[in-house]
Amino acid sequence: MDETLQELENELKRLTPRRPSPGLMQALEHELGREPAVDHPPQYRTATSLHSWKWAAWSLAGVAAAIAVIAVVRSSPQSAKAPIPVVAYTGQPAPTQPVAIAVNRYQPVKASSVLYDLKEDGAATLPDQTEGRQVRYRYVDTYTWKNPATKASLRWSVPRDEVRLVRASLD
Amino acid sequence: MERTNEQHSWKKWIEAHGPKLLLCARQWTRSLADAEDVLQEAFVRYWRHQRQLPGDPQALIITSIRRAALDLARREDRRTAREEQAGGGIEADQLVFERLPGEGDERRAEIEVALQRLPAEQREVLVLKIWQEFTFEQIGEALGIPPNTAASRYRYALNALRQQLEPLCHG
Numbered sequence: 001m002d003e004t005l006q007e008l009e010n011e012l013k014r015l016t017p018r019r020p021s022p023g024l025m026q027a028l029e030h031e032l033g034r035e036p037a038v039d040h041p042p043q044y045r046t047a048t049s050l051h052s053w054k055w056a057a058w059s060l061a062g063v064a065a066a067i068a069v070i071a072v073v074r075s076s077p078q079s080a081k082a083p084i085p086v087v088a089y090t091g092q093p094a095p096t097q098p099v100a101i102a103v104n105r106y107q108p109v110k111a112s113s114v115l116y117d118l119k120e121d122g123a124a125t126l127p128d129q130t131e132g133r134q135v136r137y138r139y140v141d142t143y144t145w146k147n148p149a150t151k152a153s154l155r156w157s158v159p160r161d162e163v164r165l166v167r168a169s170l171d
Numbered sequence: 172m173e174r175t176n177e178q179h180s181w182k183k184w185i186e187a188h189g190p191k192l193l194l195c196a197r198q199w200t201r202s203l204a205d206a207e208d209v210l211q212e213a214f215v216r217y218w219r220h221q222r223q224l225p226g227d228p229q230a231l232i233i234t235s236i237r238r239a240a241l242d243l244a245r246r247e248d249r250r251t252a253r254e255e256q257a258g259g260g261i262e263a264d265q266l267v268f269e270r271l272p273g274e275g276d277e278r279r280a281e282i283e284v285a286l287q288r289l290p291a292e293q294r295e296v297l298v299l300k301i302w303q304e305f306t307f308e309q310i311g312e313a314l315g316i317p318p319n320t321a322a323s324r325y326r327y328a329l330n331a332l333r334q335q336l337e338p339l340c341h342g
Contacts, residue, residue, distance in 0.1 A: 005329045008336070012301045015279060016269040017194035020185065024193075024207045031215045032181050116224050 058108055066105045106145035106154055113141045113160075126165050137162040181218055188229065191302050195233060197267050198295045199240035201247070209239040229303065233313050285335040293328035296321050 121134035142157040189210070196206035196213075213235035221231055267286075271279045286294060299305045299313065300321075307325070311318040 004333060005326075008329055008333050009301065011278075012282065012297075012332075015271075015282065015302075017190035017302055018267055018269050020189045020193050020207060020210065024189075024211055025182075025185070027211050028181070028185065028214065031211070032218060114223065115220060 062106060062108075105149065106147050106152075108143065109146045109153075110144040111142070113139050115139055121163070124165055126167060131168045132165050133168060135164050135166055137164065184218075185214065188232075192232060192236060194267050194302050195295075195298055196236045196240060198291070198298050199237055200243065203265050203267070205240075205243060205247075209236055209243055212239045227309070230305075230309055230313060233299070233303065233305075237313065281336060282332075285332050288335060289328055289331055293324045293331065296324040297328040297332075300325050 115137060117136075117138040119136045119138070121136050124132050124134040126132045139160045139162065140157055141160050142155060144153060144155045146153045192214070193203075193206055193210055196210045197203060200206045200209060213232055216235055217228070217232045221235070222228065224231065266280075266283060268279055268283060270276050286297075289297070295314065296310055299310045300307070305313065307318040307321040310316075310321040314321065316324075
């Protein structure tokens with residue numbers, strides 16, 4: 001770049017863009033001033049949200065699995081015949097204590113869906129043969145389960161694409 | 172308290188970046204009022220839904236502003252930019268840079284007029300490079316053009332500006 005262009009570039013850089021008008025700030029205040037204060041990522045209601053029927057199904061499956069584990073443990077001949085360990089004989093009968101059975105009961109505790117990309121795929125024809133455009137929303141859905149007994153947690157993230165057909169606006 | 176912090180947070184953000192973003196928005200709109208409208212729309216969308224997303228927030232919001240401006244232009248296609256630019260001057264309420272003291276302000280006004288006369292595809296690159304301080308790669312990504320094309324448009328824009336401004340300086 002020659003010297004005069006460099007000078008012009010520097011001159012342009014010295015210009016300060018004007019500030020937004022008070023009207024814009026008021027409009028933003030109106031829009032964002034009533035926002036609830038949140039520091040976590042926005043939660044999108046999807047088919048996998050906590051209120052969805054899918055979570056009820058997962059919960060039921062978890063309970064069923066836990067019951068099955070308990071049933072297997074109790075019906076096992078080894079567990080029925082397992083001797084109670086005795087550390088030392090004191091001459092008195094050892095008190096019988098209930099055997100704690102550790103059951104892995106993971107419960108769904110959190111689901112989130114983060115929109116990380118939004119792309120215009122271009123023009124498309126809608127099923128009713130009208131003109132429209134195809135928009136692709138790309139999410140990462142994350143589900144978290146937690147075992148309250150062991151405090152262990154399990155997190156599963158899966159990408160999801162959602163393609164929407166939007167009718168072209170003619171007004 | 173959290174809510175107050177939240178409000179301070181977006182206000183700080185818009186105070187810091189609002190002027191540059193407004194200048195960018197103005198390149199894709201037909202008036203300063205339209206530019207403020209698209210900035211408002213894009214900023215509210217960003218603040219509510221996109222600020223937790225990875226990546227450069229400036230790039231995200233510039234893309235959002237451009238998209239909002241294009242949507243607005245489609246809705247208002249009865250009016251033409253040619254009609255609005257008739258007369259060659261710029262009304263005081265349409266100035267995009269802060270006024271400068273003394274004689275410097277005449278030069279600022281000349282630059283504003285010269286900028287408006289640039290082809291839109293050169294002007295947008297120039298604004299993103301000079302005032303948004305984007306690299307050519309970032310500009311290419313924001314505008315959907317190769318970085319080399321962005322670089323050549325930038326050089327064309329500077330040359331065209333120099334040609335427009337030189338007669339004013341020396342004639």
